[in-house]
Amino acid sequence: MFFSNLKYRLLWLSFVVLVQSTISSIQAQQKGQLLLMNGKLIEVENLNDTSFTNLQYRFDKNQFKRLRIDLRSASKQNDMYRLGFESEKGLEVPVVLRDGAMDRDAVFSFQPTEGDERVYYFYDEPLGNVASEEEMRAFVVGERDARFGVTGNAWFYGGMAVGLFTGYAARGSVLALAVPPLAALTARIPVVKIKEDHIQDSSYKYNDDYAAGYETYARSKYTRKALLGSAIGTVVGLLSYAIVDNNF
Numbered sequence: 001m002f003f004s005n006l007k008y009r010l011l012w013l014s015f016v017v018l019v020q021s022t023i024s025s026i027q028a029q030q031k032g033q034l035l036l037m038n039g040k041l042i043e044v045e046n047l048n049d050t051s052f053t054n055l056q057y058r059f060d061k062n063q064f065k066r067l068r069i070d071l072r073s074a075s076k077q078n079d080m081y082r083l084g085f086e087s088e089k090g091l092e093v094p095v096v097l098r099d100g101a102m103d104r105d106a107v108f109s110f111q112p113t114e115g116d117e118r119v120y121y122f123y124d125e126p127l128g129n130v131a132s133e134e135e136m137r138a139f140v141v142g143e144r145d146a147r148f149g150v151t152g153n154a155w156f157y158g159g160m161a162v163g164l165f166t167g168y169a170a171r172g173s174v175l176a177l178a179v180p181p182l183a184a185l186t187a188r189i190p191v192v193k194i195k196e197d198h199i200q201d202s203s204y205k206y207n208d209d210y211a212a213g214y215e216t217y218a219r220s221k222y223t224r225k226a227l228l229g230s231a232i233g234t235v236v237g238l239l240s241y242a243i244v245d246n247n248f
Contacts, residue, residue, distance in 0.1 A: 032112035039143025066090040080197040142213025149198030152225030159183040159229030167237020183230035187222040
């Protein structure tokens with residue numbers, strides 16, 4: 001009787017191990033989309049999340065180049081980029097697969113092409129995760145939509161114009177070097193307005209957490225663009241003054 005029960009338990013244990021191994025193997029080969037905590041989307045395949053430390057996967061390194069092309073194509077058509085949009089020019093970019101890895105803390109969720117979403121974020125106040133899963137989801141989606149909709153071009157060209165004028169007017173003074181950081185600080189002041197057509201999912205239209213995520217990325221983009229544009233303008237302005245001053 002003892003050996004009979006032992007045999008049964010061993011068979012059951014073997015079955016459980018086999019099922020778990022099969023599930024892990026299936027999950028490790030899945031294709032889908034990683035949604036990062038900063039709102040960035042990454043198409044991946046062969047995702048392996050069985051490790052407790054990080055995620056391993058393969059990804060197309062040209063997908064980001066393809067996305068930039070798709071964003072420009074949508075803009076040229078006077079249309080807002082929507083998830084799933086693909087341009088003819090973007091489809092011409094070849095697929096180049098690379099191995100990748102990322103800490104779980106940097107990933108909000110993984111949405112496989114087939115099956116349910118797996119959420120890696122969890123509420124844990126001691127670890128600093130003070131938002132609930134749904135609050136953080138709205139925040140991250142806001143960041144994602146801002147990535148698709150916010151260009152910051154106005155701040156870039158505005159900063160360039162200010163830098164160019166100030167750089168030239170400063171007559172070679174080092175005070176002109178204060179323009180880029182001041183322009184970057186200025187870009188963080190105005191209220192960020194969310195255009196309705198930037199919202200991919202209308203259910204987030206009046207969501208405060210979504211708005212906070214959108215605003216966070218938008219301000220960051222405005223700051224970077226203003227800093228870059230004003231730096232270029234200042235350098236050109238200083239060089240222009242130096243050339244004019246030496247020739248006249």
